[in-house]
Amino acid sequence: GIPLSRVRASATDTSKVANTSATAASTGADLNGKAAQDAAGTLRKRLVEFTAKTYHCAPEDVVLADGTVFAGELAIPFADLVQKAYLARVQLWSDGFYATPGLSWDRETMSGNPFGYFAYGAAVAEVIIDTLTGEWKLLKADALYDAGNSLNPAIDVGQVEGAFIQGMGWLTTEELWWNPNGKLMTHAPSTYKIPGVSDCPDNFNVRLFKNRNAFDSIHRSKAVGEPPLLLPFSVFLAIRDAIASVGDYRFNPPLRAPATGEAILDAVDAVRAMA
Template structure:
């Protein structure tokens, strides 16, 4: 089966003595297998996420799709975004160590600004930047500085075990790079007993999409969540659906369902004003709250209004549609505004490694993620937790390898190691950043699906920090992802060799 495209990077970077990047060139080559599949769009998304949360004044990014004698690779959560952003984080980590500064300080100096230093390499202006405030909050709540000092002391007193710490940011663009995919439809039916049926074009796959859409409709009609039933996606009801991908499921389908429900509410408001208002109440003044319809001083149960509207031959169903505004993209120039808005986040991870065996444990992880005005905090926290563990597996244990004939040998749970419950950090703190989307998304919320997959970059770079402690942080460890025990041991050996050579 298809796997995520693995990437190989070569780069050159210029920076000053404080680690501020003056210019960078990078070549990203992906393993695509014997056929292209989604390799082109995956690389485009990687190119648009190379900057991650950093302003790069002068940058050249080249992406190459490599044809190989292996099965074709495909898209997975993040769709190339994680691979693109990983490269600049590796560069930042190298630059910080090269100038002898804490990696967090170097990352801060390179962040996008609010009103200047805010244009991406592909031409979009970052208008909703909250990364500075978010990192400030996480640095304080995670006690980053105190823990850094404690880890330095631990490493000075331990030869075999070494601890590492890293804080990494996330800026992730939300929308399909292909503009016409950013559309959705929905149907909302109200039955004479006051129950409501919703059908939309998104696919529920355990992420809570149906719950969020039902909440949106319930809120728009002022009724209880228990009145709503969402039926399975069916293109005989909602045609020409876009993929439930690019983290747009709730954004697109929530807005489409809201549009349908709003049409129904306005239709019912006009009826209720005429039926119960005696000409004294305008339709715009009718309110739908707590399963009741309030018309001036008259309060009527929702189901009663529906029953009487049916008798009065008021249409009790409606279709809704939504198309994301402000998007444009020139594929030939790779310039434009491919994203409606950005989701932000940051995470701090603390790890310990055994320099004799290469074993690694994540001791604590603190994640703070921006989901705007959350539609459902319980679902969103669950998505962040799941994405963190999933991304941690991608970067630490889930190694793919092929034999010389191009056959994938890591093909089963016995050889392909995903994280287990035992790999979950014993101290795992996930919080949502208080924020409202600057753009008119559904109830000013933000997407939650893909962006938090980048939060466990902090795990990988904490491992790299621990390895670098072997050489007193004077050597940039040549650590590849995933940072398996074997890769950690190789990197430890390389750091020791480089340190010994420097002493001679």
């Protein structure tokens, strides 16, 4: 498969503190998730130490599971233990910090290891075009995305669906153009055409590929924000393939992106001229 995205390591990130790093490049769950995990680990350690001291057992004999704290042979509801810890003035808040390990990059030599892992995906699209008007429609799309060990499959599938339609707009309708005086003419929803609900295919199938991340990400998941944006290249290439049918697939259509109606008609005319 073709790597869709490499999670960029903005050197550090924190959770719930001022001046935290941006969640750009789909780093929100990766960085903030690990920072939250670090904070939770600190709290867990305090509760384990308090439990061991209170119930006279070794810290290694304390187990927190299923809403219960097991201290040797004793079983204490988690809420009760937290109440006891609160009354004993145990600090029940914590902060967390995470810096992605093992990263390096030298801009001069273009060498190093700037990313923690790769995300992969594949997509197939079926389109129909009108060779007289340049109009087109996406009939069907199938997408498979590598989300690692997904944190929330329902959310991740929605992210893939949204990224697919967003990327489809980027590659087909969202054209920027300026008049001879340098004024941007595609400056509003009336002129800059983003995709809408009606642009979604009636047959839209998205699945997540279970592929536990080899990199120590949060719960071994993978980013699912921006990487699927590249899957709709399948739509652009399907449009180009449809244009190629005008010349019995003997020529490679010179289709430019975004593949607007005008761009499609220009490519159709070019293929007809070649034939």
